[in-house]
Amino acid sequence: MKVNYKYLFGPVPSRRLGQSLGVSPIPPKTCNYSCVYCQIGRTTHFTNIRQDFFPKEEILEEIRSYIESSINFDYITFVGEGEPTLCKSLGWIIRSTKELTDKPIAVITNGALLYDLETRNDLLAADVILPTLDATTQELFKKINRPIKELTIDKIIQGMQDFRSEFQGQIWMEVMLVKGLNDTSDTISKINAVLDKLGCDRVYVNVPIRPPAENWVKIPDKNRVLEICNELNAYNIAHYESIQGFQIRDDEDMESQILKITTRHPLRESQILAMFDLPSQDIIQLLHDMSKKGKLKRVIHNKQIFWLNANSKIK
Numbered sequence: 313m314k315v316n317y318k319y320l321f322g323p324v325p326s327r328r329l330g331q332s333l334g335v336s337p338i339p340p341k342t343c344n345y346s347c348v349y350c351q352i353g354r355t356t357h358f359t360n361i362r363q364d365f366f367p368k369e370e371i372l373e374e375i376r377s378y379i380e381s382s383i384n385f386d387y388i389t390f391v392g393e394g395e396p397t398l399c400k401s402l403g404w405i406i407r408s409t410k411e412l413t414d415k416p417i418a419v420i421t422n423g424a425l426l427y428d429l430e431t432r433n434d435l436l437a438a439d440v441i442l443p444t445l446d447a448t449t450q451e452l453f454k455k456i457n458r459p460i461k462e463l464t465i466d467k468i469i470q471g472m473q474d475f476r477s478e479f480q481g482q483i484w485m486e487v488m489l490v491k492g493l494n495d496t497s498d499t500i501s502k503i504n505a506v507l508d509k510l511g512c513d514r515v516y517v518n519v520p521i522r523p524p525a526e527n528w529v530k531i532p533d534k535n536r537v538l539e540i541c542n543e544l545n546a547y548n549i550a551h552y553e554s555i556q557g558f559q560i561r562d563d564e565d566m567e568s569q570i571l572k573i574t575t576r577h578p579l580r581e582s583q584i585l586a587m588f589d590l591p592s593q594d595i596i597q598l599l600h601d602m603s604k605k606g607k608l609k610r611v612i613h614n615k616q617i618f619w620l621n622a623n624s625k626i627k
């Protein structure tokens with residue numbers, strides 16, 4: 313039976329979480345940051361106020377329905393096209409999901425709201441939290457993450473420290489490197505000092521491999537990324553994007569599957585070719601036809617071809 317989910321997507325292959333069933337509890341582009349590297353474009357709903365954007369029972373009902381469908385996956389991941397902790401009922405949804413399944417629950421977050429006690433309490437029921445730390449000074453924080461006015465990096469780092477002392481699960485921190493902004497020796501030493509204090513279980517170094525919100529964003533040189541990984545004692549997940557593993561459904565046509573995935577996840581052309589068991593020229597023809605009909609956009613980034621949903625805000 314074909315089911316169209318409103319809040320669920322995937323499972324998609326994740327470099328850190330295997331086959332990850334995504335749950336988006338917020339509307340698109342709802343965030344308290346507007347990062348220069350954001351793969352879904354500039355933030356259009358800029359807010360730091362936690363609220364229930366959708367009925368929490370509806371979100372839980374979709375999760376229940378998916379679990380009952382018995383399709384396999386590794387993690388349930390709260391992620392969204394924006395910042396999922398802005399969902400006020402996130403804690404209720406996580407705790408209720410825990411009653412339905414033993415699958416581990418992950419939350420991918422920018423970590424900004426960890427200064428807030430209610431948000432920290434909401435995240436305690438999860439198994440893995442994946443926050444981000446790209447800067448340790450307010451000046452650089454504003455340049456890279458472009459946060460909403462009231463957020464300061466000192467308050468956020470303190471929140472991360474508080475959360476570490478309260479949370480029994482895993483914290484996997486990500487540092488996204490932007491060439492010329494946070495890949496300098498001085499900045500990396502400062503990030504390293506903060507990471508030491510935070511006691512994360514893992515640190516991942518990433519680069520904006522997918523088309524970013526601002527087209528001037530550049531990826532640091534490969535050797536520099538390796539040096540930084542050594543210094544931060546971090547896993548290097550730069551350039552490691554999986555080219556396979558998107559779950560393809562037999563009961564859904566190719567065009568709608570591509571549209572669904574690209575709504576939330578720009579796809580490299582090579583990924584799309586690997587997903588379907590059809591001649592490459594037929595798939596490429598379909599992509600160009602979809603582009604002519606205004607459904608997809610073709611973007612070159614870092615010398616690779618990406619296909620984006622035309623409704624994406626990415627320029």
Ligand code: SF4
Pocket residue numbers: 343344345346347349350351352355393394395422
């Ligand atoms: S990268 Fe994440 S935190 Fe930054 S603007 Fe995009 S959704 Fe928000």
